[in-house]
Amino acid sequence: MSRAMPSRPLRRIKGMILKRMPLMVTCEEFESFILAYLEDELPRRQRVVFEFHLKICRECRDYLAAYRRTVELGRAAFADPSAAVPDTVPEDLIAAVLDARDA
Amino acid sequence: MGVGCRLRMPNLPRRSETLFEKDQTGDRDSFDDAALVEGLRTGSARHADHLVRTHIGPMRAVARRILGGDAFADDCVQEAFLKAFRKIDGFEGRSSLKTWLHRITVNEALMKLRALKRLDERPIDLLMPEFDENACRIEAAWPTLATTEDILERESTRALVTSKIRELPDSYRIVLLLRDIEELDTAEVAKLLDITQGNVKVRLHRARSALKKLLEPVLRGEVE
Ligand SMILES: [Zn+2]
Numbered sequence: 671m672s673r674a675m676p677s678r679p680l681r682r683i684k685g686m687i688l689k690r691m692p693l694m695v696t697c698e699e700f701e702s703f704i705l706a707y708l709e710d711e712l713p714r715r716q717r718v719v720f721e722f723h724l725k726i727c728r729e730c731r732d733y734l735a736a737y738r739r740t741v742e743l744g745r746a747a748f749a750d751p752s753a754a755v756p757d758t759v760p761e762d763l764i765a766a767v768l769d770a771r772d773a
Numbered sequence: 774m775g776v777g778c779r780l781r782m783p784n785l786p787r788r789s790e791t792l793f794e795k796d797q798t799g800d801r802d803s804f805d806d807a808a809l810v811e812g813l814r815t816g817s818a819r820h821a822d823h824l825v826r827t828h829i830g831p832m833r834a835v836a837r838r839i840l841g842g843d844a845f846a847d848d849c850v851q852e853a854f855l856k857a858f859r860k861i862d863g864f865e866g867r868s869s870l871k872t873w874l875h876r877i878t879v880n881e882a883l884m885k886l887r888a889l890k891r892l893d894e895r896p897i898d899l900l901m902p903e904f905d906e907n908a909c910r911i912e913a914a915w916p917t918l919a920t921t922e923d924i925l926e927r928e929s930t931r932a933l934v935t936s937k938i939r940e941l942p943d944s945y946r947i948v949l950l951l952r953d954i955e956e957l958d959t960a961e962v963a964k965l966l967d968i969t970q971g972n973v974k975v976r977l978h979r980a981r982s983a984l985k986k987l988l989e990p991v992l993r994g995e996v997e
Binding site for chain 1: 833850904906914921925992
């Protein structure tokens with residue numbers, strides 16, 4: 671499995687392009703937009719910039735895919751009925767709740 | 774404002790009433806919210822029994838997600854029901870009874886966490902994404918990304934997911950739980966935790982990023 675990362679000089683060129691070209695943001699700026707993007711709260715122009723970065727940056731694309739999968743996984747792990755508390759709640763707990771009410 | 778509940782003095786039913794009503798029915802009743810609330814306001818034991826049996830399962834699940842262990846969670850559920858019985862007169866029906874009870878339980882669990890001094894502010898810097906000096910992301914390639922179904926299908930990897938969520942520092946874990954899993958909105962979470970909405974968003978994003986880092990081996994399909 672390849673874990674290849676662009677070498678440092680390549681990343682430097684990439685960084686310079688992202689910093690200087692119009693309509694571009696750095697990966698760090700992209701990072702700060704992620705939540706707003708996913709919540710559909712980015713103004714139109716920033717959304718265009720965000721999506722353009724996504725097209726040209728393999729690292730951020732991969733990162734965002736894994737990030738989204740993480741969110742989905744967290745939700746599903748708890749929503750999964752077999753992971754939830756079993757339906758059988760101990761009778762003594764129910765009794766304790768009702769007794770406390772009567773007290 | 775903190776998470777404390779403002780309580781009015783309890784309006785508890787007389788013993789004799791509850792005994793009387795217990796005789797009326799044997800099996801499980803079915804009430805809609807309005808009928809249930811109406812009954813609870815008169816102090817009906819039958820309605821109280823129904824309320825508890827209908828909602829205790831989900832409430833216990835929330836308490837466990839937030840507090841972990843059974844003992845604290847069951848304590849929390851008891852307190853939550855007690856508050857619900859006391860505050861039923863103030864229930865305005867703007868949300869469902871289920872949602873109302875869910876909020877009370879979350880509130881109660883957070884108070885317990887605070888009492889246990891577990892809402893600590895451990896840093897999660899080490900789990901944050903990395904950037905080089907040119908603000909470029911450092912991220913190893915992801916040739917494969919395991920599907921949610923694949924991961925949750927196996928008992929071992931599913932358990933790993935929930936245990937990694939528990940590993941997050943509380944102040945981040947709680948925001949992730951409340952927003953992503955309990956599905957509260959940003960404003961509600963901000964109010965419950967007494968922090969700004971901006972702060973909720975920052976913590977949510979960091980919590981997700983940290984969890985992504987913790988789950989990397991699973992997501993890459995490297996864990997059997
Ligand atoms: Zn990038």
